[in-house]
Amino acid sequence: xxxxxxxxxNDRQTAAQVITRGIAGDGGLYVPESIPRLTAEDxxxxxxxxxxxxxxxxxxxxxxxxxxxxxxxxxxxAYATPKFDDPAxxxxxxxxxxxxxxxxxxxxxxxxxxMALQVLPQLLTSAMRKTGVDREVCILVATSGDTxxxxxxxxxxxxxxxxxxxxxRDGVSGVQKLQMTSQEGNNVGVVAVxxxxxxxxxxxxxxxxxxxxxxxxxxxxxxxxxxNSINWGRLVPQIAYYVSSYCDLLAAEELKPGDKVNFCVPTxxxxxxxxxxxxxxxxxxxxxxxxxxxxxxxxxxxxGEGVYDKNRQFHTTASPSMDIxxxxxxxxxxxxxxxxxxxxVSSYMEQLSSRxxxxxxxEFESAAGEVIAGGSCGEEDTFATIADTYNERRYLIDTHTAxxxxxxxxxxxxxxxxxxTIVVSTASxxxxxxxxxxxxxxxxxxxxxxxxxxxxDLTGCQPPGPLASLKGKTPRFTVSVDPxxxxxxxxxxxx
Numbered sequence: 001x002x003x004x005x006x007x008x009x010n011d012r013q014t015a016a017q018v019i020t021r022g023i024a025g026d027g028g029l030y031v032p033e034s035i036p037r038l039t040a041e042d043x044x045x046x047x048x049x050x051x052x053x054x055x056x057x058x059x060x061x062x063x064x065x066x067x068x069x070x071x072x073x074x075x076x077x078a079y080a081t082p083k084f085d086d087p088a089x090x091x092x093x094x095x096x097x098x099x100x101x102x103x104x105x106x107x108x109x110x111x112x113x114x115m116a117l118q119v120l121p122q123l124l125t126s127a128m129r130k131t132g133v134d135r136e137v138c139i140l141v142a143t144s145g146d147t148x149x150x151x152x153x154x155x156x157x158x159x160x161x162x163x164x165x166x167x168x169r170d171g172v173s174g175v176q177k178l179q180m181t182s183q184e185g186n187n188v189g190v191v192a193v194x195x196x197x198x199x200x201x202x203x204x205x206x207x208x209x210x211x212x213x214x215x216x217x218x219x220x221x222x223x224x225x226x227x228n229s230i231n232w233g234r235l236v237p238q239i240a241y242y243v244s245s246y247c248d249l250l251a252a253e254e255l256k257p258g259d260k261v262n263f264c265v266p267t268x269x270x271x272x273x274x275x276x277x278x279x280x281x282x283x284x285x286x287x288x289x290x291x292x293x294x295x296x297x298x299x300x301x302x303x304g305e306g307v308y309d310k311n312r313q314f315h316t317t318a319s320p321s322m323d324i325x326x327x328x329x330x331x332x333x334x335x336x337x338x339x340x341x342x343x344x345v346s347s348y349m350e351q352l353s354s355r356x357x358x359x360x361x362x363e364f365e366s367a368a369g370e371v372i373a374g375g376s377c378g379e380e381d382t383f384a385t386i387a388d389t390y391n392e393r394r395y396l397i398d399t400h401t402a403x404x405x406x407x408x409x410x411x412x413x414x415x416x417x418x419x420x421t422i423v424v425s426t427a428s429x430x431x432x433x434x435x436x437x438x439x440x441x442x443x444x445x446x447x448x449x450x451x452x453x454x455x456x457d458l459t460g461c462q463p464p465g466p467l468a469s470l471k472g473k474t475p476r477f478t479v480s481v482d483p484x485x486x487x488x489x490x491x492x493x494x495x
Contacts, residue, residue: 001064003030003232006335007349008342015063016127019233020137022226023208028345029331030232036061038243038282040257047247051089052076054247055119055240061282062236065130066123074126078118083108085464090115090241092248095393098420099408100254101401102245109179110428110464111321112272113150116229116237120151121158123233124225128160135223138494139163140207142200142228144268145172145321146427148190149179151227156185163227164189164493166200169480172320174447175431175467181475189493192480196314197268198326203486204228213487222494229271230328238275239282245422246284255420260287262421264411266404267291267299268322270329272424273372277333280371287419292407293376294319299327303374306365308348309357318382318435319399321426326352334360337367373415375407382406386429386439396461398429398436430455430463449473 002012007028013021018030038061046054052075060071079089086106093101107114128137139161141151148165155163165180169192172180180190193200207213208224217224229235242263249255263286265273273291280286293300295315302308310325317323331345338344338361351358360368377385385402389395397405404423411417429436433451434444442458444451449470452463481489 001036001062002033004033005029006031006331006342007346014065015232016065016130019123019127019231020131020133020223020225022224022231027209027349028342029230029329031332031335032062035278035281038279038284043243043247043250043284044257046243047251051244052079054244055079055237058240058243059236062239063123066126070126074119074122077122083118084114088248090244092245092252092422093395093425094254095389095395098418100245100249100420100422101395101397101425102241102422103425104241105425105428105464107150108466109146109149109153110431110467111146111150112424112426113146114153115241116234117147117150117154117227119237120227120231120233121154121161125158125160127233133223135218135221137161137225138217138222138490139225139227140204140490141165141226142197142204143167143172143180144197144324145176146431147228149176149183152180152183152185152188152190155187155227156183157187162187162189162222162494164191164490166191166193166204166486168193168196168200171196171316171323173432173434175433175449175452175470176320178449178470178473178475181477182470182473183476190477191486191489193486194480194482196316197324198310198314199483200486201228201326201328203483207487207490210487217494220494228328229269229274235271235275235329238272239279242276242279243284249420258285260285260419262286262288262290262417262419263424264290264292264404264408264421265424266319266322266400266426267293268296268324268327270299270327270333272426274329274332277336277371281336288417289372290404290408290411290421291372291374292404293374294322294382294403295376295378296323296325297376298325299330300374300376302330303368303372306360306362307357308352308360310352311356318379318432319403321400322403333368334364337364373411375410377403377406383435383439386436387441390440390459396429396436396459397425398427399432400427401425402439428464428467429461430467
């Protein structure tokens with residue numbers, strides 16, 4: 001299987017090459033030339049296998065050049081106990097008839113990014129060997145909260161790598177910030193950006209696009225790569241948990257083989273729900289993908305009207321990982337639903353850069369509407385959903401999961417669609433203690449690790465070990481820069 005850029009051209013690359021490079025030379029994102037098929041027999045075979053085997057099988061369909069045993073070694077190491085505190089790795093919680101929560105936060109940083117970033121370092125270092133890269137790799141990451149810590153933890157002290165994470169100074173929770181700034185490891189760096197996530201992401205993309213800077217780094221023995229979901233190696237492990245959750249519903253006899261299931265995904269950069277789209281294209285019986293946004297509802301407008309317009313007020317919300325106005329991975333969906341028309345995608349991206357908006361064709365809008373429904377949730381509804389879910393069901397959810405659940409409830413009321421649905425639960429509620437406490441009627445006067453005990457005392461729910469251990473930690477990294485200073489920060493880090 002070869003990969004091509006979303007912006008066209010004849011540049012075809014292997015899986016190892018695209019994982020090493022991260023982003024295409026023309027600024028596009030790599031996508032597979034064809035989507036492998038997952039048959040009913042494959043799904044039946046996976047029902048009785050543990051998560052690492054399910055993940056290795058699914059990923060192996062995309063990763064030509066990687067041996068089956070090689071990938072299985074990586075997934076067994078990535079998803080081992082005690083790294084993940086639940087033997088199911090990505091367990092399903094049944095809230096009521098036809099409603100399930102896919103808990104993707106049982107890993108070492110208590111967020112769904114662990115599902116990919118515990119295996120990406122192995123995929124990347126192997127890819128470098130396969131492609132003959134003998135330089136040290138510098139991983140650059142822009143984060144809206146969770147990717148940064150998960151990437152830092154995944155690449156910590158991995159030989160031949162360095163990793164630098166940029167986060168919006170005032171755009172993450174206190175727990176998220178402490179997780180990143182107290183990160184251990186001799187090859188890690190963390191810098192706050194004076195701006196929002198889009199500023200940090202734009203800055204990282206600009207560094208990747210700077211050919212002179214890349215040559216300068218190459219002369220110093222470094223190659224740049226990414227751990228954001230623009231890197232195919234970050235995205236492909238995420239496809240696996242959609243397959244796994246379907247297998248779990250079959251094993252629990254909640255579905256019969258071939259029955260459809262919907263997924264409702266809280267979405268910012270569009271990577272998580274895009275992985276579900278690829279699972280659908282592989283043949284997983286998915287009915288509808290429900291794209292859930294917070295007040296930064298650029299995607300809700302897009303899937304409702306066919307217009308992507310980032311020219312709007314940016315809101316800092318209680319669900320900061322979704323505080324994004326430029327959803328990078330949407331480019332891959334544009335490519336797939338535009339009949340792989342790289343010229344059209346390039347035009348959309350140029351319009352987004354120059355005018356801040358673009359309008360898709362009626363054909364694209366129709367094709368997207370058959371697969372994806374959009375919806376958004378405001379702040380007060382987010383808090384009310386957390387409170388209602390806990391008070392009525394004694395199930396504690398974080399702010400991002402609450403956005404998704406409220407959007408699902410609204411979608412069902414609007415459409416009458418009673419298809420069994422999995423809500424993708426992306427983070428432990430203990431990563432957002434201040435917001436969850438506020439939702440439960442106990443607002444705090446500060447935001448930090450000290451609130452973990454307060455939330456535990458109030459709810460009786462045990463906090464995850466990695467978050468409980470934050471108490472008493474002090475930051476190692478305190479530097480902040482203007483977006484224009486990000487390149488200099490990278491130079492200083494690698495000096």
